[in-house]
Amino acid sequence: MTSYLIRRLLLMVPTILFVTIMVFMLIRIVPGDVITMMAQRGEGGTAVEYGITEDQIKEMLGLDVPIHIQYFRWLGNILHGDLGKSLWSTRTVIDELKSRIPVSVELGILALIIGQLVAFPVGIYSAIRQDSFGDLTGRSLAIAFLCIPAFWLATLLMVYPALWWKWMPASQYVSFFQDPLGNLAVFIWPALIMGLHSSGVTMRMTRTMMLEVLRQDYIRTAWSKGLKEHIIIIRHGLRNALIPVITIVGMQIPVLIGGVVIIEQIFNLPGMGRLFLESLTTRDYTMLSGVNLFIATFVLVNNLGVDLTYGYLDPRIRYT
Amino acid sequence: MVTLTPGYATHSSKDAKKDMSYAQTISSGEVRKNRNMLADLCIRIVKEKPLGLVGAVFIFAAIVLAILAPVLTPFDPNQVNIGDRLLPPSSHYLLGTDNQGRDLLTRILFGGRISLIVGFAAPAITGVVSLIIGIATGFMGGKFDIIVQRFVDAWMAFPGLMLYLLVMSIFGGGLVQVVMVLGIAGGISGSRTIRSAVVGIKENVYVEAARAIGGSKRHLMMSHILPNIVPMVIILFTMHMAGAILAEASLSFLGFGVPPPNPSWGGMLSGAGRKYMEQAPWMALWPGLCLSLVVYSVSMLGDAVRDILDPRLRGGIGRYSNARVGREVKNIRQRRGL
Numbered sequence: 174m175t176s177y178l179i180r181r182l183l184l185m186v187p188t189i190l191f192v193t194i195m196v197f198m199l200i201r202i203v204p205g206d207v208i209t210m211m212a213q214r215g216e217g218g219t220a221v222e223y224g225i226t227e228d229q230i231k232e233m234l235g236l237d238v239p240i241h242i243q244y245f246r247w248l249g250n251i252l253h254g255d256l257g258k259s260l261w262s263t264r265t266v267i268d269e270l271k272s273r274i275p276v277s278v279e280l281g282i283l284a285l286i287i288g289q290l291v292a293f294p295v296g297i298y299s300a301i302r303q304d305s306f307g308d309l310t311g312r313s314l315a316i317a318f319l320c321i322p323a324f325w326l327a328t329l330l331m332v333y334p335a336l337w338w339k340w341m342p343a344s345q346y347v348s349f350f351q352d353p354l355g356n357l358a359v360f361i362w363p364a365l366i367m368g369l370h371s372s373g374v375t376m377r378m379t380r381t382m383m384l385e386v387l388r389q390d391y392i393r394t395a396w397s398k399g400l401k402e403h404i405i406i407i408r409h410g411l412r413n414a415l416i417p418v419i420t421i422v423g424m425q426i427p428v429l430i431g432g433v434v435i436i437e438q439i440f441n442l443p444g445m446g447r448l449f450l451e452s453l454t455t456r457d458y459t460m461l462s463g464v465n466l467f468i469a470t471f472v473l474v475n476n477l478g479v480d481l482t483y484g485y486l487d488p489r490i491r492y493t
Numbered sequence: 494m495v496t497l498t499p500g501y502a503t504h505s506s507k508d509a510k511k512d513m514s515y516a517q518t519i520s521s522g523e524v525r526k527n528r529n530m531l532a533d534l535c536i537r538i539v540k541e542k543p544l545g546l547v548g549a550v551f552i553f554a555a556i557v558l559a560i561l562a563p564v565l566t567p568f569d570p571n572q573v574n575i576g577d578r579l580l581p582p583s584s585h586y587l588l589g590t591d592n593q594g595r596d597l598l599t600r601i602l603f604g605g606r607i608s609l610i611v612g613f614a615a616p617a618i619t620g621v622v623s624l625i626i627g628i629a630t631g632f633m634g635g636k637f638d639i640i641v642q643r644f645v646d647a648w649m650a651f652p653g654l655m656l657y658l659l660v661m662s663i664f665g666g667g668l669v670q671v672v673m674v675l676g677i678a679g680g681i682s683g684s685r686t687i688r689s690a691v692v693g694i695k696e697n698v699y700v701e702a703a704r705a706i707g708g709s710k711r712h713l714m715m716s717h718i719l720p721n722i723v724p725m726v727i728i729l730f731t732m733h734m735a736g737a738i739l740a741e742a743s744l745s746f747l748g749f750g751v752p753p754p755n756p757s758w759g760g761m762l763s764g765a766g767r768k769y770m771e772q773a774p775w776m777a778l779w780p781g782l783c784l785s786l787v788v789y790s791v792s793m794l795g796d797a798v799r800d801i802l803d804p805r806l807r808g809g810i811g812r813y814s815n816a817r818v819g820r821e822v823k824n825i826r827q828r829r830g831l
Binding site for chain 2: 192
């Protein structure tokens, strides 16, 4: 176990190194130079009008040296815990991330909770009443949730309730600590859409695994012992069926927390996805590298965690 | 494979003939199955997977509609007609018009072309790319494998859409770019599946035997590994179709995909669709409905294909009883030490 962990952590080092290279290089070959943008844009007059040349801007931002030196400088700073400053504002990347992460995490966790609240009951019901009307309905819903694009559902939610009942989902972000209820009112709709979308995957997995487990010999033994149905389903069935399901849920965490560009955009939530999109359109290299690096590392750590949990839940799995 | 029983020699000549013809049908049957795996797959979908068949029929219908789009509609998808803007569905404009007076039905038909092109072309590239990377790393192993796999790890650590957005902004919007980006990005992550399959197949005795009689690496790869990977590639293809169609729509929705005024379902849902939602709510309805329907059909077909070709991955919508039978067969084999 320890040696497995050490090996996995060691393998993560080159992976993260690849991540930093990709993050750094990909962003810098995006056309549309930030320098030209800065020289032409500016509050109260462009840089050119102030007599600042492009070379001077480059120097100020540390973009005047060759790209590989920039890379190693950046890498060195990361090792000191410094992700750099935004090219456009005076905020550091870390500060910006600190303000964005809670939004993304709250949205992700809410979506995860909603998703599982829908997925588990429906999945279990579908399995224990296989091929019944409820099973068919549940399965059809799961597929529908998977196939309906989240951004379309979000758009419809914006359009039709407003048209029919003059109601619109709240879309002005408020912090949870200022106004818990108002905050929930903002988050509940995007979380619902994301949650339903992710529940489709979990629902199908839960159903399949339950069906498989319920046909095992020990379930038959439990029945013949005369145990009550709910005890068999929950204690004998569910506990065994959930192991792979939890892995699937774990795999969804990074998507729900880090990869929700569109939903954050539609619902006007200042999370990491929007930060990514904003920095991409303004070519804010340092911000973009910081966000990407953070998300990629988070995904890698999360996946390692999922693998370890799997072994913890299922003692038959041996790490070698 | 037909083994001749010891009692064969005592058979009458009539029986022998019957056995011979039986052997021939079996062997010719096997050959036919190998040659027409796709045909076999199609037949099984029609016979065993009603939902997969429904999906296939929908996709076929969508393809026909998209190809015949110029014939089916009298309008031009990009012809601005300010006088007819934001008209509700009527007998003239069946699905209404958008904010520039363009017929929505026409734009949806032409938009379907883009979704379908992406849906078929991107997974095809995905298949090729993942095949190349997967076979190369899985077969060669060693340091090359370890390094390439770390790169694949790094690649997969990015949430899909962010990676697509990043790469799309490098190459700029356009249909070709979308197809290439989705195809290659999918291929890099899909190579993981192919690789693990290759590693498994490599251990088989017949590969060992082929190597022992002096088969070259090229021969091993082409004649022994590749044919066994084909089902995996088909699964990869069908499973990536839905993802590619959705990804194109998402990219176009964010303005990074197929540039306007070209009609794309994702693009039609963004911007104008939301801006004019009060006057013309139908603008946001139809493209999404078509998108969902196509994605649904593709997923159904993909599930059916996966169920037929890969018994281990059963978890789809099809027949669950098959999974049990498959598992029991496996159990019996294991007990017998096969």
